[in-house]
Amino acid sequence: MTAEERNFVILLVEDEPADAHLVKAALSENHILADLQHVVDGREAFEYLHREGPRFAQAPRPNLILLDLNMPRMNGQEFLAAIKQEPGLCSIPVVILTTSEVERDVVASYKLGAAGYISKPVDVVQFMAAIGDLGDYWFDLVRLPQKLNAS
Amino acid sequence: MSEKRNVQILIVEDEAGDARLMELALHKSGFAMDLSTVNDGHEALRFMRREDERFLQAPRPDLVLLDLKMPGQSGLEFLSTMKRDDSLCAIPVVVITTSALNADVAASYQFGAAGYVAKPNDINEFIAAIRILCHYWCKRVRLPENPE
Numbered sequence: 001m002t003a004e005e006r007n008f009v010i011l012l013v014e015d016e017p018a019d020a021h022l023v024k025a026a027l028s029e030n031h032i033l034a035d036l037q038h039v040v041d042g043r044e045a046f047e048y049l050h051r052e053g054p055r056f057a058q059a060p061r062p063n064l065i066l067l068d069l070n071m072p073r074m075n076g077q078e079f080l081a082a083i084k085q086e087p088g089l090c091s092i093p094v095v096i097l098t099t100s101e102v103e104r105d106v107v108a109s110y111k112l113g114a115a116g117y118i119s120k121p122v123d124v125v126q127f128m129a130a131i132g133d134l135g136d137y138w139f140d141l142v143r144l145p146q147k148l149n150a151s
Numbered sequence: 152m153s154e155k156r157n158v159q160i161l162i163v164e165d166e167a168g169d170a171r172l173m174e175l176a177l178h179k180s181g182f183a184m185d186l187s188t189v190n191d192g193h194e195a196l197r198f199m200r201r202e203d204e205r206f207l208q209a210p211r212p213d214l215v216l217l218d219l220k221m222p223g224q225s226g227l228e229f230l231s232t233m234k235r236d237d238s239l240c241a242i243p244v245v246v247i248t249t250s251a252l253n254a255d256v257a258a259s260y261q262f263g264a265a266g267y268v269a270k271p272n273d274i275n276e277f278i279a280a281i282r283i284l285c286h287y288w289c290k291r292v293r294l295p296e297n298p299e
Binding site for chain 1: 234237240241242243245251253256257260261263264265266267268269280283284286287288290291292293294295296
């Protein structure tokens with residue numbers, strides 16, 4: 001494992017603890033050596049990204065954001081719209097990971113700037129495979145922006 | 152997305168040899184897809200807006216694969232124009248280029264790219280890279296069925 005691999009930071013925005021555990025297990029199962037940071041809704045994700053409060057003072061800038069849509073306080077689409085308006089944050093790719101199968105959510109997410117929309121498989125094996133494909137693409141294949149505001 | 156329909160991919164690439172190689176690699180991935188190729192950003196916009204006589208029947212792309220270095224309109228200009236067009240901005244664009252400049256990577260994501268792939272020189276590595284790309288976009292993610 002190189003330092004670069006350890007430095008790959010994923011911010012998971014997910015209000016269901018069970019789903020967050022499943023994502024963590026799936027990353028491990030697929031040997032994706034990422035630092036998984038977890039927040040429970042859009043508002044907390046914003047606090048994380050802006051390093052507000054003592055809890056997030058040292059928060060590492062994520063290379064990728066995995067975003068649930070249905071959450072209390074600030075939902076996924078509100079968060080996505082807001083982050084894509086911010087010059088310092090808009091270059092972070094955001095992938096939707098949701099149970100919503102509604103076509104209008106799919107279209108709206110891409111229009112707001114999502115870099116993929118994954119329907120959460122109910123089956124655990126399928127879920128592992130989904131995270132594996134996600135890792136192959138974002139972790140192994142594509143180049144991501146340098147950490148512009150990481151200091 | 153619907154499994155009945157082939158994924159429509161638009162390749163924006165000015166070098167004929169590179170375009171052929173891309174088509175070969177995409178076909179080798181084994182997914183059901185239809186490919187269209189245009190030479191630059193202007194032509195890509197005309198294709199997607201069906202402005203030209205020859206593009207009247209052009210299929211709406213589900214995914215755009217974009218080279219950055221092209222004559223006329225550059226890839227980044229095209230990306231920026233397209234992402235500001237409400238009828239086109241839902242279509243994901245993946246940049247595939249020989250440029251390894253950090254500035255190009257950052258600008259591509261800022262303009263709304265959904266991935267940036269540095270083209271490997273080795274043909275087998277290139278085919279493997281395109282296979283991963285297809286696995287993500289043609290199988291794993293849900294694409295908008297009717298984005299307009």
